[in-house]
Amino acid sequence: MRGPGAIVQAVRGQRGRRPDMSSPDNQHRTGADSGLSYVPPAWLILIMGRSLYGLSSFWTVFSLQDLPPGAAFLIYGGVIAGVVTVLWGLYLLGLAIGRSARFPRQFTIWQAAFILWLLVRQAYILIVPDFVFSPQGLLITGGEIVIGLLCIYLLRPGSGAEAVYSGPQAGGAPSVLSSVIAAVLGILLGGTIGACIGLLAGSVIADVTHVSCFEGGCGYFALFIGIAGLVVGAIAGGIFAIWWVNRRKRGANQGKRQA
Numbered sequence: 662m663r664g665p666g667a668i669v670q671a672v673r674g675q676r677g678r679r680p681d682m683s684s685p686d687n688q689h690r691t692g693a694d695s696g697l698s699y700v701p702p703a704w705l706i707l708i709m710g711r712s713l714y715g716l717s718s719f720w721t722v723f724s725l726q727d728l729p730p731g732a733a734f735l736i737y738g739g740v741i742a743g744v745v746t747v748l749w750g751l752y753l754l755g756l757a758i759g760r761s762a763r764f765p766r767q768f769t770i771w772q773a774a775f776i777l778w779l780l781v782r783q784a785y786i787l788i789v790p791d792f793v794f795s796p797q798g799l800l801i802t803g804g805e806i807v808i809g810l811l812c813i814y815l816l817r818p819g820s821g822a823e824a825v826y827s828g829p830q831a832g833g834a835p836s837v838l839s840s841v842i843a844a845v846l847g848i849l850l851g852g853t854i855g856a857c858i859g860l861l862a863g864s865v866i867a868d869v870t871h872v873s874c875f876e877g878g879c880g881y882f883a884l885f886i887g888i889a890g891l892v893v894g895a896i897a898g899g900i901f902a903i904w905w906v907n908r909r910k911r912g913a914n915q916g917k918r919q920a
Contacts (some may be wrong), residue, residue: 706754712747713896716740735786761826776810847899848896861881
């Protein structure tokens, strides 16, 4: 039978062999994620889709004559914001697809900038007399801000998002320039293919369902389906291009390690 001294020594030995839970490796292993860390990328895709749809419909507004200066300024600002949102969002999607550890911080910066744009746009609409107050628009803007803040909260440090986005921060991901070039090409190609398929499908559906062509009704219907196909194709093309670039980069890195 062991004495008290031997028991104390054994307990101290067991304590000495316990893992240090404060170390980064053990924090990473014990960090649990409920799956909500995938909500921000989904929200990002939704915002990009809305931006692409807005960009595709701006050409009808540009054809209007005698547009008030205040409205024209907001429209031009919306075009610039839409282009920046799509390009910036494609870069963030590349980080998300590659599970990069930079994604939470970069997404937070983008989301904060997007919320700032929403606030500035809403304040401009309320101040400039060329616009009419719309409770629905205010409610939509408020909902977008709330969802954005929720996404930032889901990616906060210690939320478990580091267990999902734990890829290499440097050297393991393609450069920003290559990601943007691939994304733009993917958007152009995917949007062209999607628009062609959408126009064809719209014309066929209009013929099958006997949509009236009075005052160009069937043509507008086909055009609407074509625009929807353009948006879906552009998003799918951009995502596929980013995924393909990241896949090639990972394959090249694995080949270097094996060599």
